Amino acid sequence: MPERxxxxxxxxxxxxxxxxxxxxxxxxxxxxxxxxLRRKRRQLLILYVGSIVVLLLAVILSVVQF
Ligand SMILES: [Zn+2]
Structure with missing residues (x-):
């Protein structure tokens, strides 16, 4: 029997x-x-900023082509 x-x-x-x-x-x-938790938050922030940068680059590149 497990002890209570x-x-x-x-x-x-x-x-x-x-x-x-x-x-x-x-x-x-x-x-x-x-x-x-701090490391996790940092990783999330890096991921977030990274995806924004990629998105911006894609927008800039598509604008430059025209
Ligand atoms: Zn502990």
Whole structure:
């Protein structure tokens, strides 16, 4: 029979059980998670800017041809 665990949440970074008032098990986990989200956001921004640049280039090239 599995033991009944007291109310708890799981660390948002590594999934370990933590107290319900906490989001992360350690400060390192919190820092790691924030860094990961920041990297993800950066990648998304680069993708977004990159597609706009490609679109602009396509528009400019098609205008220049005429
Ligand atoms: Zn953790």
């Amino acid at each position: 665990l007291p109310q708890h949440k799981h660390c948002l970074n590594c999934g370990k059980a933590v107290a319900p008032s906490k989001e992360f098990c350690t400060e390192e986990c919190e820092t790691e998670r924030i860094g990961m």
